[in-house]
Amino acid sequence: MKEVLEQALKAQDRDLCDHCLGRLFAHVGTGTTNLKRGEELRSLIDQDRSSRGLGPMKHERCWLCDEIFEQVPRFAEAIDLKLQEVQYDNFLVGTRVDPAVQAKEEELWSVVGQEHAEPIKSELNREIGKAVYAINGKDVEFKSPQVVALVDTRFAHVELDVAPLFLYGRYRKLSREIPQTKWPCRVCQGKGCQRCGNTGKMYQTSVQEQIGDVILPHAKAKEHFFHGMGREDIDALMLGTGRPFVIEISSPVVRALDIAALQEEINEKAKGLVEVEQLRLSDRDEVRRVKDSAHDKEYRVTVSIHGKVNKGRVDEVLRTFNRTRIVQRTPVRVSHRRADLKRERYIVYVVLEDFQDDKMTLRLRTESGTYVKEFVHGDEGRTEPNLSEMLGVPCTVDALDVIGVIDSSEV
Ligand SMILES: [Zn+2]
Ligand SMILES: [Zn+2]
Numbered sequence: 001m002k003e004v005l006e007q008a009l010k011a012q013d014r015d016l017c018d019h020c021l022g023r024l025f026a027h028v029g030t031g032t033t034n035l036k037r038g039e040e041l042r043s044l045i046d047q048d049r050s051s052r053g054l055g056p057m058k059h060e061r062c063w064l065c066d067e068i069f070e071q072v073p074r075f076a077e078a079i080d081l082k083l084q085e086v087q088y089d090n091f092l093v094g095t096r097v098d099p100a101v102q103a104k105e106e107e108l109w110s111v112v113g114q115e116h117a118e119p120i121k122s123e124l125n126r127e128i129g130k131a132v133y134a135i136n137g138k139d140v141e142f143k144s145p146q147v148v149a150l151v152d153t154r155f156a157h158v159e160l161d162v163a164p165l166f167l168y169g170r171y172r173k174l175s176r177e178i179p180q181t182k183w184p185c186r187v188c189q190g191k192g193c194q195r196c197g198n199t200g201k202m203y204q205t206s207v208q209e210q211i212g213d214v215i216l217p218h219a220k221a222k223e224h225f226f227h228g229m230g231r232e233d234i235d236a237l238m239l240g241t242g243r244p245f246v247i248e249i250s251s252p253v254v255r256a257l258d259i260a261a262l263q264e265e266i267n268e269k270a271k272g273l274v275e276v277e278q279l280r281l282s283d284r285d286e287v288r289r290v291k292d293s294a295h296d297k298e299y300r301v302t303v304s305i306h307g308k309v310n311k312g313r314v315d316e317v318l319r320t321f322n323r324t325r326i327v328q329r330t331p332v333r334v335s336h337r338r339a340d341l342k343r344e345r346y347i348v349y350v351v352l353e354d355f356q357d358d359k360m361t362l363r364l365r366t367e368s369g370t371y372v373k374e375f376v377h378g379d380e381g382r383t384e385p386n387l388s389e390m391l392g393v394p395c396t397v398d399a400l401d402v403i404g405v406i407d408s409s410e411v
Pocket of ligand 2 (some may be wrong): 149185186187188189190191192193194195196197198201
């Protein structure tokens, strides 16, 4: 304590409020406030001064903060008012402090020492947070607050940063005409032009819009982002148990949604295009899990055979693909937008479901990221080995559907 007093005495020539005096020693002990610490130190400093025949330490208007702590109730009221614009269960207060005040604080630290000090911003955040809590009774949440109220202490102006809402589900795509995500027009980049009929989009709708556009009005939000566990081609169906996804709704005014009712409404409105199941609340961590997961996929492929081959030979060739690795160069059809790479992919199995002379249906399971169409037709030898080559007759894909996405990370 003697050491602390010695340090505190270095501040005696400044006009400081008890908050700013006490905050210099915020980390000395716990169980008290900067205000209390300041009061105690002031009386110790004054005793020391009086023993040297000096009057008490001067305090009229704080040199450092200009008595900003007197305004805490005013900031809290402004925040509470602003927070009434959204629905929330917990919150956090942030402050923007005048840079001139922060500069003065650093100057004071250089005189008194910084090792026990706390920045004014932290004390303001805490004190205003407590005052808001006293008004609204909502929890202060540090780790992932639903809303951060940022107050600019110069003007008592409040801005809200509302955390997005995340919903997890699995979708089936029943149309070969729509993409998974919203696709801005290539010509106008979404502004609207002749090419896109002023819609700003390449496709009229998407899985993302079929789901997100239903949620927006309920959440009173304006924008959604879609995170799928991989994606299928536009002309592929997504069947079976569906593909996991997380949809992110930014800046929701309403957070308490009836999710079962939402799912019903989505399925009603998207009839024939998209189906959703297992819709539930989610979080940002799950977005990462869904996007990063390595997942096997199951497909059903309808293939045209351009030549003569018998069923026995097909069965024989398909067996050779069980548990094998293939090497795929970036397909010709996507090479204009992706780097030309060679990648190894694992084929778990390929089975024949139906065979006619010039058509067959295959079911196969592959590692995520396998180009299945290229595996069938060979892509001019860019996929090795491939089905056409092994059969000795050219084969092409008529239809490709995803019938299962195996979410191995699912708990
Ligand atoms: Zn002060
Ligand atoms: Zn356009």
